[in-house]
Amino acid sequence: MRARLALPVALIAAVSVAATACSSSSGSDGAGGAKKDAPRAASAAVDYNPQPYENIKDGGTYTTAGTFDDQGNPFNVNATLTAARVWGWYNADAITYSPTGEVQYNPDYYSEVKVDVEGGNQKVTLTINPKAAFNDGTPIDWKAIEATWKANNGSDKEFAASSTDGYDKITSVAKGENAKQAVITFKGVNASWSTLFTTFLHPEAATVANFNKAYVKKAHPEWGAGPYTVGKWDTHSGNITFVRNPKWWGKKGKLDKRVYVNLESTAAVNAFKNGQLDYTSAVDAESLKQVKGLKGTEIRSGGSPFEYSLYFNTKSASLADKAVRKAVQQSVDRAQIAKIQFQGLDYEEPLPGSAVLYSFQKGYEDNLSSVLKYAPDEAKKTLDAAGWKPGSDGVRAKDGKKLEIGYTLLGDDPLDKAIAGAFVAMLKPVGVKLVIRKADEADFSKILSDRRFDIFLAGNRSMDPFGARYLCDFFCSDRDSNLTGAGSPALDKEIRATTGIADLDEQVAAVNRAEKKALQDYAFLPLFSGPSTYSVKKGLANVGATIFFSPLPETIGWQK
Incomplete structure (x- = not known):
């Protein structure tokens, strides 16, 4: 579930929430829902100053906040959104998507793509650009496609793969007419196959040892390919500079340098102002206020392929009881949380009801509302029935153990503190003591990989429009990417059956049915999305709110 360019979901810390301009916010109807006049769908608008390659200046530097993640291999289960973004600057961007989700093949990697169905089984033939080679001289050919498949198909459990979905439906990857052609054969039909090979691994990077460990706090430009390569990586500061790649065979990158400076979110706003x-990112009303109207800058705001949710660790002692998880969720006024998040912003949206689809997408259903209602009085009854009795201090207890649950809070962002405080206040009247446990933003990946939390607020960014195929990443009980540990073999089977449905509309309908069951484990609670809003120096092209679009690195730069 975590992050790779082929996955739609890349985990991000809660502090990454983006928001938009002005005043007012959505209110509550008292039942945990949005206002009666709230929009039925979130925004699908884009705002990124789209410019053709020919209209971008040669030269210049583009600098943002960012750094190498602990795990830099985006196919790995412990990678996050940061890993996916950095990877894309020195590795292949072979398939991208338009803002609305249409597939775009990059001819610098795939010069021809053919999709056929023979005897009910899909065959995809990728003809690879004759000039395409990794930076160490190894040709990019069918072996790179095969290596990527083998590392991610789940047949070897030693690979800590982020997601096996789709790869596990491939029966073979074979050499075509020559080494520069890969023939991929599926069992059945996979309508979203393109998500599997948006980028690929160097065969040497696809051994178990290298897949799991080689990219930990380390870059491997020799295994990369593309218009840019690593110029300098300061392991002490975390700063990275990408420079033009002399071995690139396509259109050259317009920038002289692409720089990431390792800063936390609040420091990034100050660095932009300076x-x-x-x-x-303008992450909240306060940061937007600081950056809005700065000379030579502009605000770009549009729809958001982000969703922020609460994850409940079912393996922690305090949350092993399903009744406790249900009561906590019944006690959370999501509309109030959204109101805090969007305070001072001219923005409202329907409360999200799915882990994998957004309200602006075809087939979306509010699956959560069919299984959960905001009802703190009912939460008390849920706990009563489960044997959790109120104590003299108001905190419930059972078998001599108080009902105390940890909430992990990253960094010192005031908005995140306010939301944490709201959760504490919501749970107290029900008899649940929520204990705030502070941690550094830098520990984000480790907290997730080691499951060092009871309740944790984190976001996902969809990297492609085929959200339905990722349900297993959230809810299958045998997936490392399922941060909650909830689920059952029977539900796993039902979820996995949805991936074999060829018709996308039918697949989405089956996913909605399965997700309704998964949400009844009460281990995952969608909270809000919010728009994507950024403050950008004027003239910066192909950067901003893009929904599913990921501009090719060579097209990013300064407008003529």
């Missing part, structure tokens, strides 16, 4: 950064 002119040190060219782009920053």
Whole structure:
């Protein structure tokens, strides 16, 4: 579930929430729902100053906040959104998507793509650009496609793969007419096959040892390919500079340098104000207020392929009881949380009801509302029935154990503190003591990989429009990517059956049915999305709110 360009979901810390301009916010109807006049769908608008390659200046530097993650291999289960973004600057971007989700093949990697169905089984033939080679001289050919498949198909459990979905439906990857052609054969039909090979691994990077460990706090430009390569990586500061790749065979990158400076979110806003950064997220009303109207800058805001949710660790002692998880969720006024998040912003949206689809997408259903209602009085009854009795201090107890649950809070962002405080206040009247446990933003990946939390607020960014195929990443009980540990073999089977449905509409309908069951484990609670809003130096092209679109690195730069 975590992050790779082929996955739609890349985990991000809660502090990454983006928001948009002005005043007012959505209110509550008292039942945990949005206002009666709230929009039926979130925004699908884009705002990124789209410019053709020919209209971008040669030269210049583009600087933002960012760094190498602990795990830099985006196919790995412990990678996050940061890994996916950095990877894309020195590795292949072979398939991308338009803002609305249409597939775009990059001819610098795939010169021809053919999709056929023979005897009910899909065959995809990728003809690879004759010039395409990794930086160490190894040709990019069918072996790179095969290596990527083998590392991610789940047949060897030693690979800590982020997701096996789709790869596990491939029966073979074979050499075609020559080494520059890969023939991929599926069992059945996979309508979203393109998500599997948006990028690929160097065969040497696809051994178990290298897949799991080689990219930990380390870059491997020799295994990369593309218009840019690593120029300098300061392991002490975490800063990275990408420079033009002399071995690139396609259109050259327009920038002289692409720089990531390792800063936390609040420091990034100050760095932008001081002119040190060219782009920053306006994460809340306060940061937007600081960056709005700065000379030579502009605000770009559009729809968001983000969703922020509460994860309940079912393996922790305090949350092993399903009744406790249900009561906590019944006690959370999501509309109030959204109101805090969007305070001072001219923005409202329907409360999200799915882990994998957004309200602006075809087939979306509010699956959560069919299994959960905001009802703190009912939460008390749920706990009563489960044997949790109120104590003299108001905190419930059972078998001599108080009902105390940890909430992990990253960093010192005031908005995140306010939301944490709201959760504490919501749970107290029900008899649940929520204990705030503070941690550094830098520990984000480790907290997730080691499951060091009871309740944790984190976001996912969809990297492609085929959200339905990722349900297993959230809810299958045998998936490392399922942060909650909830689920059952029977539900796993039902979820996995949805991936074999060829018709996308039918697949989405089956996913909605399965997700309704998965949400009844009460281990995952969608909270809000919010728009994507950025402050950008004027003239920066192909950067901003893009929904599913990921501009090719060589097209990013400064407008003529």
